[in-house]
Every structure is written in C-alpha cells, then in structure tokens.
Amino acid sequence: MTGTERTWSITELAEEFGITLRTIRFYEEQGLLTPARNGTRRIFADGDRVRLGLVLRGKRLGFPLDEIKKIIGMYDAEPGEVGQLRYLLDQIEQRRAELEMRRRDIDATLSDLADLERRCRADLERLSV
Amino acid sequence: MTGTERTWSITELAEEFGITLRTIRFYEEQGLLTPARNGTRRIFADGDRVRLGLVLRGKRLGFPLDEIKKIIGMYDAEPGEVGQLRYLLDQIEQRRAELEMRRRDIDATLSDLADLERRCRADLERLSV
DNA sequence: CTTGACGCTTACGTTAACGTAAGTTTGGGC
DNA sequence: GCCCAAACTTACGTTAACGTAAGCGTCAAG
Numbered sequence: 001m002t003g004t005e006r007t008w009s010i011t012e013l014a015e016e017f018g019i020t021l022r023t024i025r026f027y028e029e030q031g032l033l034t035p036a037r038n039g040t041r042r043i044f045a046d047g048d049r050v051r052l053g054l055v056l057r058g059k060r061l062g063f064p065l066d067e068i069k070k071i072i073g074m075y076d077a078e079p080g081e082v083g084q085l086r087y088l089l090d091q092i093e094q095r096r097a098e099l100e101m102r103r104r105d106i107d108a109t110l111s112d113l114a115d116l117e118r119r120c121r122a123d124l125e126r127l128s129v
Numbered sequence: 130m131t132g133t134e135r136t137w138s139i140t141e142l143a144e145e146f147g148i149t150l151r152t153i154r155f156y157e158e159q160g161l162l163t164p165a166r167n168g169t170r171r172i173f174a175d176g177d178r179v180r181l182g183l184v185l186r187g188k189r190l191g192f193p194l195d196e197i198k199k200i201i202g203m204y205d206a207e208p209g210e211v212g213q214l215r216y217l218l219d220q221i222e223q224r225r226a227e228l229e230m231r232r233r234d235i236d237a238t239l240s241d242l243a244d245l246e247r248r249c250r251a252d253l254e255r256l257s258v
Numbered sequence: 259c260t261t262g263a264c265g266c267t268t269a270c271g272t273t274a275a276c277g278t279a280a281g282t283t284t285g286g287g288c
Numbered sequence: 289g290c291c292c293a294a295a296c297t298t299a300c301g302t303t304a305a306c307g308t309a310a311g312c313g314t315c316a317a318g
Contacts, residue, residue: 082253089253106231106235107232113228124211
C-alpha cells in the first residue's frame with residue numbers, strides 16, 4: 001500500500017505550474033488531461049500532474065497541442081499487438097528526427113549568438129580603452 | 130568588386146524554402162524582410178535570402194514572429210554606444226538562457242522516447258519468440 | 259442562515275500567422 | 289499591338305490557444 005495518494009485541486013496545480021484555471025480546463029477539453037471528479041470538482045492525481053508537466057514541456061518546445069497529445073499518448077499506450085508496436089516504433093523515430101533537427105537549429109542559433117557576443121565585447125573593449 | 134550580385138524573385142525564394150508567396154509578403158509586412166523593388170516587384174538580394182533563412186529557423190524552433198524579429202534585429206545592429214552594447218549583451222544572455230532551457234527539454238524528451246523504445250522492443254521480443 | 263472562497267459551465271472575444279479569393283498591372287515573347 | 293505568366297494590392301476568412309465575462313452551485317466558517 002503506497003501511501004502516496006495525494007491529490008491536487010485545480011488552483012493548486014495552476015499555481016504550481018504558473019498557468020491559469022482556464023488553461024487547465026482547456027487542456028481537459030482537448031483530451032490532454034482526464035482528472036477524476038468529486039461531484040463537479042476536478043480531482044488531480046499524481047498521474048494527471050505528471051501529464052500536465054509533459055504538456056507544458058511540449059509547449060516550451062513549441063509543439064502544437066495536438067502534436068503533444070500524440071506524443072503523450074505514446075507513453076501510456078498499452079503493449080498491444082505486433083502491428084501496434086511497429087507503428088509506435090515508427091512514430092518514435094519520427095519524433096526523434098524532429099527533435100534532433102530542433103537541437104541542430106538551437107545549436108546553430110547559440111553559435112550565432114556566441115559570435116555576436118564576441119563582436120559586442122570587442123566593440124566594448126575598443127570604446128572603453 | 131565581388132561579382133556575387135545575384136538576386137531572386139519572390140517565387141524563386143518561395144520554392145527554395147518551401148513556403149508560399151503570401152508568407153513572404155506577410156513577413157515583409159511584419160518588417161522581417163525589406164526587399165528592394167523594381168517598380169512594384171520585389172527583388173531579393175543575398176542578405177534578404179539569409180534573413181529569410183533565419184526567420185524560418187526561428188519558426189522551426191517555435192518562436193513567435195515578433196521574437197524572431199528581435200533576435201534577427203540583434204544581428205545587424207550597428208555597434209552604437211556603450212549603453213546599447215550592454216543592453217545587447219543582456220538580450221543575448223536572455224536568449225541563450227531560453228535556448229538552453231529548450232535544449233534541456235529536448236534532451237529530456239529524447240530520453241523519454243528512448244525509454245519507450247526500449248520497452249517497445251522488449252514487448253516485440255516477447256511476442257515474436 | 260448567510261456569506262465568501264472556490265469551482266463549474268456556457269459562450270463570445272482575441273491574437274498570431276497565414277489562406278484564399280478577386281481584381282489589377284506589367285514586362286517580355288510572338 | 290496583344291497576350292499571358294508572374295506580381296501586385298486590398299480585404300475578408302480561418303485555426304489555435306487561450307482570455308474574459310456572466311451566471312450558478314456548494315460547503316465550511318462565523
């Protein structure tokens with residue numbers, strides 16, 4: 001019996017993640033979250049909280065919500081049959097390729113910024129001496 | 130006299146980058162591009178082409194256009210005075226922090242995908258033996 | 259029992275980033 | 289001189305991802 005049965009209210013999660021109630025409700029509406037209910041009130045369990053974290057991580061990466069939904073959906077897919085597994089592996093490969101391209105873009109941009117910074121510092125040097 | 134004075138038409142650039150004419154015109158409207166004109170027709174020089182590449186890289190990273198505008202604006206800022214340079218260095222630092230966070234997010238996601246792939250392959254193994 | 263604080267459900271408004279006509283110009287080839 | 293492909297300029301439409309009321313339910317505290 002793992003005693004870690006803590007739950008969260010919608011405001012608690014919103015404050016923790018720095019988002020609004022509307023956003024959380026919207027994510028549920030879009031099928032990204034499926035919190036339990038106590039009457040009409042939403043009750044968020046540990047799994048819901050983790051999923052919300054994944055959604056926000058996807059957002060920080062600039063993915064649209066329906067893409068994020070697919071990615072997260074991959075995580076909690078049941079083993080299933082061989083065809084499903086092959087399809088899933090294919091999807092994983094696609095996401096990986098996408099993410100690696102993004103990393104290349106990031107590295108290129110960081111490199112550009114580094115160049116720019118060098119030039120800036122050189123200019124400062126010239127002006128201050 | 131560098132003889133590399135080649136120019137491009139709007140359709141040429143659109144085809145090269147796989148975007149529409151509308152998109153290019155929209156970017157100009159937003160001040161992201163400022164091609165020369167021959168009468169009413171847009172003439173794109175080498176610099177315009179590079180800028181367009183930077184815009185699209187920013188888009189792949191999921192940045193909004195006005196953010197992209199600021200970042201690109203940093204690249205071709207004239208040396209200027211000391212205050213400007215300090216401000217620019219500060220901006221560079223902010224972008225860098227943002228980009229490094231994104232890279233961490235990417236690495237975390239790639240790691241999750243790798244886990245998932247291992248599980249998939251294990252499941253496939255069990256089913257096929 | 260009433261009063262907040264918290265939560266809920268419509269439902270219309272908003273912004274970004276183009277899409278999509280619709281009608282007009284223009285420069286080069288026959 | 290005529291024509292067509294390539295461009296151009298309005299200008300309204302669209303989608304995603306929430307924002308922003310407005311109005312109602314509820315339950316623990318005073």
